[in-house]
Amino acid sequence: MLLLWGINWAIGGSSSTGATENISYSHFVKKLRQGKIKDFNVQPSNGVYSVTGTYKSSTTSSSSNSDIFGTGSSSKVTGFSTTMLENDSSVKTVQDLAQSNGVKMSSQGESQSSNWISTIIMLVPTVLFIVMMVMMMNQGGRGNGNGIMNFGRSNVKPQDPKKNKVRFDDVAGEEEEKQELVEVVEFLKNPAKYTKLGARIPSGVLLEGPPGTGKTLLAKAVAGEAGVPFFSISGSDFVEMFVGVGASRVRDLFNNAKKNAPSIIFIDEIDAIGRQRGNGQGGGNDEREQTLNQLLVEMDGFEGDEGVIVMAATNRSDVLDPALTRPGRFDRKVLVGRPDVKGREAILRVHAKNKPLASDVDLKEVARQTPGFVGADLENVLNEAALVAARRNGNEITAADIDEAEDRVIAGPAKKDRMISQKERERVAFHEAGHSICGLVLSDSRTVRKVTIVPRGRAGGYNIMLPKDDQFILTKKQLFEQIVGLMGGRAGEEVVVGDQSTGASNDFEQATAIAHSMVVNYGMTDELGMVELEKEVEGIPYGMKPYSETTAAKIDEAVKKILDDAHAKAVEIVENNREKHRIIAEALLKYETLDEKQIYSLYKTGKMPEKSQEEFPSEAKALSYEEAKEAAQKKAEEKAEEGRREEAEKAEALKTPSESDRQVKETPVVLEKKVIPKEDLDKLTESAVKTPSEDDLANKEKAEKPSEDQEADQNKDQDDSSQDE
Numbered sequence: 256m257l258l259l260w261g262i263n264w265a266i267g268g269s270s271s272t273g274a275t276e277n278i279s280y281s282h283f284v285k286k287l288r289q290g291k292i293k294d295f296n297v298q299p300s301n302g303v304y305s306v307t308g309t310y311k312s313s314t315t316s317s318s319s320n321s322d323i324f325g326t327g328s329s330s331k332v333t334g335f336s337t338t339m340l341e342n343d344s345s346v347k348t349v350q351d352l353a354q355s356n357g358v359k360m361s362s363q364g365e366s367q368s369s370n371w372i373s374t375i376i377m378l379v380p381t382v383l384f385i386v387m388m389v390m391m392m393n394q395g396g397r398g399n400g401n402g403i404m405n406f407g408r409s410n411v412k413p414q415d416p417k418k419n420k421v422r423f424d425d426v427a428g429e430e431e432e433k434q435e436l437v438e439v440v441e442f443l444k445n446p447a448k449y450t451k452l453g454a455r456i457p458s459g460v461l462l463e464g465p466p467g468t469g470k471t472l473l474a475k476a477v478a479g480e481a482g483v484p485f486f487s488i489s490g491s492d493f494v495e496m497f498v499g500v501g502a503s504r505v506r507d508l509f510n511n512a513k514k515n516a517p518s519i520i521f522i523d524e525i526d527a528i529g530r531q532r533g534n535g536q537g538g539g540n541d542e543r544e545q546t547l548n549q550l551l552v553e554m555d556g557f558e559g560d561e562g563v564i565v566m567a568a569t570n571r572s573d574v575l576d577p578a579l580t581r582p583g584r585f586d587r588k589v590l591v592g593r594p595d596v597k598g599r600e601a602i603l604r605v606h607a608k609n610k611p612l613a614s615d616v617d618l619k620e621v622a623r624q625t626p627g628f629v630g631a632d633l634e635n636v637l638n639e640a641a642l643v644a645a646r647r648n649g650n651e652i653t654a655a656d657i658d659e660a661e662d663r664v665i666a667g668p669a670k671k672d673r674m675i676s677q678k679e680r681e682r683v684a685f686h687e688a689g690h691s692i693c694g695l696v697l698s699d700s701r702t703v704r705k706v707t708i709v710p711r712g713r714a715g716g717y718n719i720m721l722p723k724d725d726q727f728i729l730t731k732k733q734l735f736e737q738i739v740g741l742m743g744g745r746a747g748e749e750v751v752v753g754d755q756s757t758g759a760s761n762d763f764e765q766a767t768a769i770a771h772s773m774v775v776n777y778g779m780t781d782e783l784g785m786v787e788l789e790k791e792v793e794g795i796p797y798g799m800k801p802y803s804e805t806t807a808a809k810i811d812e813a814v815k816k817i818l819d820d821a822h823a824k825a826v827e828i829v830e831n832n833r834e835k836h837r838i839i840a841e842a843l844l845k846y847e848t849l850d851e852k853q854i855y856s857l858y859k860t861g862k863m864p865e866k867s868q869e870e871f872p873s874e875a876k877a878l879s880y881e882e883a884k885e886a887a888q889k890k891a892e893e894k895a896e897e898g899r900r901e902e903a904e905k906a907e908a909l910k911t912p913s914e915s916d917r918q919v920k921e922t923p924v925v926l927e928k929k930v931i932p933k934e935d936l937d938k939l940t941e942s943a944v945k946t947p948s949e950d951d952l953a954n955k956e957k958a959e960k961p962s963e964d965q966e967a968d969q970n971k972d973q974d975d976s977s978q979d980e
Contacts, residue, residue, distance in 0.1 A: 275307075275334040280345075283337045286310075287352045292335075294359035297349070303341055306349075309334045411508060413484035413515050421475040427605045428598025428630065429469060435589045436460070436477050439564060443481035443517045446562060457587040459554060459565040461525075461580065463572040464591035467631030470568035473591065474521045477566070484518040486511065490527030493546045501528065501546030509553045509563070517562030525567040531576045547576060554584045593629055595725045596622050606634045610641055613651040621657055624704060626721050636660045662705075665719065667712030675710070680844060682748060683708045683715045686758055688840035689747020689829050690718040690740060695858045696828050697736040703855075706839075707848040715758055716843075718744075731779045734769055738821040739828070741766040746825035747836060763818075770817040771810075780813045835861070 278286075283306065286292050295308025310333060339345045353360040423433050442449055442456040449456055462470040471487075478485035486508060493501040512518045528546045554565060567585065569575065579585060594602060599622035607618065625633065637652075639660035644652045662669070675683075687706050694703040701720045708716035720740055726733075745759040778785030788802055788810070800807065829836055839857050842849060849857070856864045 274332050275336055276332045278335050278337050280337055280339045283335070283339075284348070284352065286335075287349070287356065287358065290356045290358075292356075292358050294361070295353075296361045297346075298362075299341060303338045304346070305336070305338055307334065307336045411486050411488045411511070413486050413511070413518065414478070416478070416482045416484060419475060419479040419485060421472065421479040423476050423480055425605065426469060426472055426476050427601035428594035429473065429591060430598075432473060432589055432591050433476075435587070436473065440477055440480045443477075443483050443519075443562065443564065446517070456564070458563075458583065459567070459585035459587070461572065461585040461588045462566065462568045462591050463588060464570060465593060465629060466570050467629040468591045468593060469630045470591050471521070471523060472630075473589075474519065474566045474568065478519045478521075481517070481519070484512075484515040485521065486518060487521045487523065490522055490524045490529070493528050494543060501542055502549035505546060505549040505553055512563045518564075520563065520565045522565070522567040524569060525579075526569045526571040526574055529567075529569075529575045529579045531574055547579070551578055551584065593627060596626070599625055599628060599633060602630050602633050603637065606637045610637060611651045613653040615654045616652065616657060617654070621661075624721065625661065626725060632664060636664050639663050662707075662711065666714055666717050670710040670712075673710050675715070679715070680708060681840075682752060682756060683758065684840040684843040685747045685751045685836070686744040686756075687716045687718050687747075687843060688836050689743040689745070689750075689825070690720070691743075691839050691854055692747070692832050692836050692858075693740045693743030693825050693828050694718070694720045695835075695854070696832065697739060699733075699736070701733075701736070701740070702851065704851045705849070706843065706854060708843050709847050714761065731773070731777075734773055734777075734779070735817070735821060738766045738769055738817065739824045741769075742818075742822045742825040743829065746822065746829045747840075750826060750829045750833070751836070751840075766818060766821065767814065770814045770821075773817060774810050774813045780817075782809055782813045 283292075291310055291312075293309045293311045295306055298305045298307075339349070350360065352358070426433060439456065439460060446456070462473060464470060474487075475485065488508065493504050508520065512520050528543055528550065530543070530547075532544050532547065565585075572580070572588070580588070596619075600619050603618045603622060612618075621636075625636070628636070636657065637660070640652050640656040643656045643659050643663075649656070687708055691703050691706050694701060701722050703718065704721050705719040706716075711717060741762040744762050745755065748754065748756060748759075773779040774783060775788040778787070783806070788800075788806070802810075835858055838861050839849070839854065842853070842857055842863065846853075846863075853863055856862065
């Protein structure tokens with residue numbers, strides 16, 4: 256529009272360099288006689304003549320009207336306009352005056368060109384607008400997904416099977432899940448094998464599990480193994496601002512899939528459109544429900560031999576509509592859970608294929624240290640480790656790099672430049688030592704792997720307590736001990752400092768969540784019993800709790816009781832282990848970070864391990880990355896040297912014995928379990944070198960089986976010799 260305005264001004268607005276005044280007919284005739292008019296034009300208009308013209312020289316015209324600033328204005332006048340009656344005398348008078356004074360006079364025929372220019376200028380914006388609308392409609396008709404007439408299309412293009420390189424070999428740690436999907440691949444490859452027996456392959460497969468476990472990767476692997484087109488779309492892509500668009504896109508998606516059959520439709524985050532109907536979200540007939548209804552119709556209309564399989568992924572299967580998950584639609588559900596230690600190791604090996612790992616990296620140990628991590632987390636750990644190695648200009652990823660990457664993923668980057676007072680460092684040390692003491696005392700199910708007072712993210716320090724093994728079922732005792740461990744930080748502050756701080760806010764958040772689940776999900780309280788209180792109930796508006804205010808008050812009381820009991824237990828543990836708590840806190844102030852071996856050594860012996868005392872500096876400062884790297888390399892070299900020494904000792908022990916050694920070995924000599932003097936040992940050796948007699952051979956079995964009295968004497972002699980030594 257600005258461009259059109261500029262063109263209009265350039266053509267029309269710039270034709271006049273000054274203002275035009277409106278004068279009377281008599282004034283026009285007067286100026287014409289005086290010779291002040293340069294030229295003028297006469298045009299008939301509604302019974303009168305409209306006269307416009309220009310002066311030979313501009314005049315200044317002042318106006319008494321105030322402008323927006325409240326002051327008078329003046330302008331140069333270069334033209335005029337007037338009207339005269341449409342009669343012959345007036346026209347003849349004006350013509351005679353113009354001829355006598357040499358003024359150029361034009362009529363309507365000579366100004367046709369200016370009228371056409373004005374008309375064209377007015378039509379240009381309209382024409383351009385029409386052209387733009389036609390171009391947008393044509394673009395939408397070509398189906399590129401962004402056209403104005405393309406709202407009702409799914410805008411999903413099938414992925415070329417030849418370009419899909421994902422296979423089951425690329426999906427690690429999910430062997431059982433892959434076995435569940437093998438039948439789907441076989442059906443897509445050879446449907447006649449099943450149809451001739453009257454079998455019906457599942458028309459829908461629902462992949463449910465936590466985020467990052469590889470649900471989308473599994474669906475791509477199925478399509479890659481089967482070699483069929485893959486339609487991938489998110490649940491939120493169906494819903495738009497226009498009513499009816501979602502249902503239209505569902506129809507278009509399924510029509511395209513049938514045209515490209517056999518094929519796979521994958522709907523990610525299906526809970527965006529598949530949430531249970533009638534739960535009070537925007538009424539009972541909103542756009543989301545219309546989309547869900549159309550999806551139900553399309554899935555129910557599938558025939559068994561069409562070759563189209565619908566796969567969907569969600570981490571909220573509990574909120575899906577029952578009509579969507581019933582047999583005949585999503586009649587096969589595959590739980591894609593968190594991988595166990597073997598699965599994590601396999602996932603790490605897949606993501607480490609293109610990464611150079613140092614000799615000190617043990618992926619099995621990394622898998623053991625990362626319980627609860629999903630595939631996306633493990634991939635992120637190795638990627639962060641590669642970035643850490645690149646920052647130090649390294650050629651390989653070391654164990655120290657992976658350890659730093661784990662800390663960055665769990666707690667964020669280290670804030671080594673943060674200025675912390677000595678008093679605050681001591682409080683953080685006592686806080687983290689309290690967590691460690693509770694974890695060490697209650698070590699039946701969890702181990703303290705690492706504790707540090709180096710600030711990371713929003714935390715002044717953190718403590719990593721991991722389960723000893725992969726746990727899929729937790730007992731009431733284990734959950735309570737977890738809460739006690741979380742309360743250990745506040746207990747450590749209260750026992751030593753005698754005051755409370757804001758550093759335990761995240762601990763309380765986690766502890767409250769566990770206690771709340773114990774009450775409303777797991778039925779682990781006597782006050783409320785074994786009931787499930789959090790599940791959404793049909794008919795209850797979304798966001799409202801399915802229990803009364805009285806029950807809610809009981810829940811709050813039960814949660815508070817669990818937290819109070821855990822806090823009291825934590826205070827008791829710290830009180831009973833004051834000295835060990837102090838030793839760990841002082842070690843944290845000195846070294847800032849303690850690993851599993853160092854923590855357990857401090858807890859049992861009160862001092863650091865021998866190697867750790869050599870590796871860590873005595874001054875209270877955090878190790879730099881270069882220092883930590885050198886310490887890790889030194890530790891790896893010592894471990895390798897120890898391995899070579901053990902191999903040499905084993906090789907020495909396996910050497911061929913000499914002739915005398917074989918004779919001594921073959922001679923049955925029975926020695927009492929006591930210290931033998933050197934003289935007697937020499938005599939026994941001399942006699943052993945001689946060839947044994949027949950009597951000696953006959954008494955061999957008797958000599959090897961001493962009596963009970965002899966055994967008692969031998970045990971007594973053994974105790975005496977031990978005391979002598």
